[in-house]
Amino acid sequence: MNQLYYFDIFKTYTYYDDIYDHFAYVFDCNGNWTEGEILRVEVVEKRQQLLGPAHPHTLRSIGNLASIYWNQGKWTEAEKLQVIIMEKRQQQLGLAHPDTLISMGNLALTYWSQGKWTEAEKLQVEVMEKSQQLLGPAHPSTLTSIENLALTYRNQGKWTEAEKLQVEVMKKSQQQLGPAHPDTLCQACQHSLLRDMGNVALTYWNQGKWTEAEKLKVEVMEKKQQLLGPAHPDTLRGMENLASTYWDQGKWTEAEKLKVEVMEKRQQQLGSAHPDTLRSMGNLALTYWDQGKWTEAEKLQVEVMEKSQQLLGPAHPSTLRSMENLAVTYKDQGKWTEAEILQVEVMEKSQQLLGPSHPDTLISMGNLAGTYRNQGKWTEAEKLQVEVMEKSQQLLGSAHPDTLTSMGNLAGTYWNQCKWTEAEKLQVIIMEKRQQLLGLAHPDTLRSMGNLASTYWDQSKWTKAEKLEVEVMEKRQLLLGPAHPDTLLSMGNLAATYRKQGQWTEAEKLEGEVMERTQHI
Incomplete structure (x- = not known):
């Protein structure tokens, strides 16, 4: 999502409160939100008194x-x-x-950050339409507004x-800028065109169109190599994006090869x-993790954590993230004690640094709860x-997605x-809210329906399940295709429900289809 607002630090006008403004900017850049907020509040109050509530500089x-x-995740205030x-x-201004x-x-x-998709979409449609009328259909700002709306749809x-x-x-960028050749495009234009191609690739990826996504990402990577050289930061980023598509298709070898190259460069x-x-070491560790190469993943993640602690300090968000990643690897090896120690530390530091209600603090609490749950510490997890x-x-x-996720986690612990x-x-609340928010066929809606069906199943409520x-x-079947793993999983679940009700013919038919399709994958 592109945020269009910018902080105007280079200005020709001066006010007596500028020193507060500049210090607030420094606090912003360093993530010292609390100190920055105090100064920003003071600047707003002084400008309202000096210039009035509607002056452009007051509004800025x-x-x-x-x-x-x-x-800070203070969405209501923002x-x-x-x-x-x-x-x-x-x-x-009109x-x-x-x-x-x-x-x-x-x-x-x-609105978007709060999961208020309807409100976000309404505004973005209006911005897009007015930009098209005011600036033309191919103006960079118009294209940005179209891309923002596309992300909300996604x-x-x-x-x-x-x-x-x-x-x-993507097509308008290609028409406007021409082929991505260094002799015909300025560097900014090249980056814009390749970014647009990357966004389309990401949407293909989200639909499970792996082939289309892979094709575009290969093209982006190769063009970046030609335009910028094999070791340019943007080229390496393109390689990482392609690696992620390989990763999602289970092409571990191809993903690992690219990620090793990125890390070494x-x-x-x-x-x-x-x-x-x-970060590239962490990405490679994740690929090792997905292949069950716990030793290799753990070795890299320990190194990332230790270097982050030395470089950024023990309480920096990136350090805390590296500790959390290592904790996950410990969890997957059954090293519950080591995982719990790290996650308790992450949670406590997040609470001190960001406050008890910050989104990142809540994520760390949820992760620790998951570790408690895996150890059968139901009381601690539930609390x-x-x-x-x-x-x-x-x-x-x-109705926010993160709220619904937290409800789902608690439902799992109850289960x-x-x-x-x-x-x-x-689970009924989650399903209904996702149906209203995302629609009846969204993957998250279907997952919540499957979870509720499982709970019905465990209560022998066969008809509802x-x-x-x-x-x-x-x-x-309609959304993902008849042979997608999630489709086959849902067919297997339904077959099990048929068996519980003595509907042997229906169960055997489904099980036969699952077996046949699995053999062709």
């Missing part, structure tokens, strides 16, 4: 404060300020002024609409302790998960304790 300072709220900015700019459109785009981004599982828009952006260029080098769910509901709202009633109650499983199977 309000936008900067909204940005700090946004970075949204409130961004609504004020948008309304004042609409009154002052509905189609570029600054008005920027403020609408920023508000849409805040997050709602509206793959067709997203793909249509992103292909349009970054080590040569940037040194072994550079953040980009450490943490209830807290995560309640804080998510307060912070993000009851592990045979608390069927509590699990079912939560069967009804849901038939719907999940049919929608996956």
Whole structure:
């Protein structure tokens, strides 16, 4: 998602509060949100007194404060300020002024971050249409607005609409800029065109169109190698993107080969302790992890964690992320004690650094709860998960994707304790909210339906389970195809339900189809 608002640090006007503004900017850049927020609030108050509430420079300072709220996950505060900015700019400048459109785009981004897809989509459609009228269909700002709308469609599982828009952006860029050749394109134009191609590839990837995604990503990578050289940072990023597509297809060897090359080039260029080098090491460790190469993954992740601690400090977000990744590898080896120690430390540092209700803190609490759950520590897991769910509901709202995920995790812990009633109650809410928010055929909706069917199944509610499983199977066949692993899994689940009800013919027919399709994969 492209946020169009920018901080204007290079300015020709001066105010007596500029020193606060500049220090706030430094705090922003270093992630010191609390200190930055204090200064930004003071700047806003002083400018409101000095210039009035609707002066452009007052509105810019309000936008900067909204940005700090946004970075802390304070969506309500950010949204409130961004609504004020948008309304004042609409009154002052008109509905189609570029600054008005920027403020609408920023508000849409805040809606987007809260999972308010309908509100985000409505604003983004308006921004796109006004940009097309004002600037023309191929203007860079118009193309940015189209891309933003496509991302909102994508997050709602509206793959067709997203793909249509992103292909349009890519084609317009190609028509406008010509072939991606260093003699005909400026560097910024080359990057823009290749980014558009990469976005289309990502939408193909989200639909499970691996072949189309792979083809585009190979093209992007090869063009970057020709335009920028084999060791340019953008070339290496293109290689990483292609590696991720190989990874999603289970092509571990191809993914590993590319990731090793990226890591080695970054080590040569940037040194072994550079953040980009450490990130590439972490990506390679993830590929080892997926192949069950725990020793190789653990070795790299320990190195990443130790270097991050030395380079960035023990409480830096990147350090905490590296600790969490290592904890996951420990978990997958059954090293519960080691995993728990790391995750407790991550949670405590997140609480101190970011506050008890920050999204990253809640994620760390959820991860620790998962480790407790894997050890059969149901009481500890349940306590943490209830807290995560309640804080998510307060912070993000009851229908936000992260809130629904936290409810699903708690439902899973209830399920592990045979608390069927509590699990079912939560899973019904999750399913209904996802149906309303994402539509009946979205992968996350279908997953929630499958989870509820499983809970019905465990309570011997065969009719209810069967009804849901038939719907999940049919929608996956249409959405993913008859031989997709998720489709086959749903067919197997339905066959098991048929067997429990003594419907042997239906069960055997499905099981035969699953076996036949599995052999052809």
